[in-house]
Amino acid sequence: MTINIKMCTLEDLHKLQEISYETFKETFEAENSSENMNAYLEESFNLNQVEKELSNISSQFYFVYFNHEVAGYLKVNTDGAQSEEMGDDSLEIERIYVINKFQKNGLGKYLLNKAMDIAMELNKKKIWLGVWEKNENAIAFYKKLGFVQTGNHSFLMGDEEQMDLIMTKSLQ
Numbered sequence: 001m002t003i004n005i006k007m008c009t010l011e012d013l014h015k016l017q018e019i020s021y022e023t024f025k026e027t028f029e030a031e032n033s034s035e036n037m038n039a040y041l042e043e044s045f046n047l048n049q050v051e052k053e054l055s056n057i058s059s060q061f062y063f064v065y066f067n068h069e070v071a072g073y074l075k076v077n078t079d080g081a082q083s084e085e086m087g088d089d090s091l092e093i094e095r096i097y098v099i100n101k102f103q104k105n106g107l108g109k110y111l112l113n114k115a116m117d118i119a120m121e122l123n124k125k126k127i128w129l130g131v132w133e134k135n136e137n138a139i140a141f142y143k144k145l146g147f148v149q150t151g152n153h154s155f156l157m158g159d160e161e162q163m164d165l166i167m168t169k170s171l172q
């Protein structure tokens with residue numbers, strides 16, 4: 001078993017769009033109406049939107065490979081790319097998504113450790129994320145890896161208001 005990681009560039013745009021769309025759908029479609037799911041997928045993962053995010057100098061995307069196959073991805077944000085005003089001393093993990101069939105092989109932890117390395121290289125004091133309050137699997141994963149709930153914020157899934165827990169890990 002080999003695990004590798006690579007920073008995404010604009011050349012990866014189509015693959016990134018595909019894995020972003022597919023992993024989000026796979027994770028949440030059972031618990032959301034198809035109307036709300038389709039609206040969110042179309043708005044968040046259309047090619048222009050993904051290209052815009054990939055071109056933002058305050059965001060970084062990484063693919064993780066399991067036996068040379070793309071198995072998941074990471075998106076981190078700093079400064080103004082963060083989806084909440086958390087200040088310059090924090091880094092946001094906006095997305096860690098591992099394709100279902102590759103989960104439980106250590107890939108999520110590998111991506112999380114990558115985010116921690118980036119945060120430490122940039123001298124950030126904390127690392128934070130928002131996770132849907134009903135995503136018990138991911139909440140348990142983040143708790144296991146040392147994150148604690150420090151707040152919440154609401155977001156729109158189609159026309160439905162949903163709640164994210166804000167979870168934080170201090171790096172000092």
Ligand SMILES: CC(=O)SCCNC(=O)CCNC(=O)[C@H](O)C(C)(C)COP(=O)(O)OP(=O)(O)OC[C@H]1O[C@@H](n2cnc3c(N)ncnc32)[C@H](O)[C@@H]1OP(=O)(O)O
Pocket residue numbers: 027093094095096097098099102103104105106107108109110129130131132135136137138140141144
């Ligand atoms: C900010 C956001 O992106 S929120 C959305 C998060 N992403 C998703 O919900 C997408 C769907 N889910 C996933 O992609 C994956 O399940 C993830 C990212 C949550 C976890 O990734 P995986 O590759 O399955 O986890 P991994 O195998 O690296 O597990 C790391 C550790 O967490 C533990 N762990 C993983 N899932 C769970 C769980 N549900 N409950 C308790 N512990 C868990 C593992 O046992 C492991 O512990 P160890 O280090 O002692 O061996």
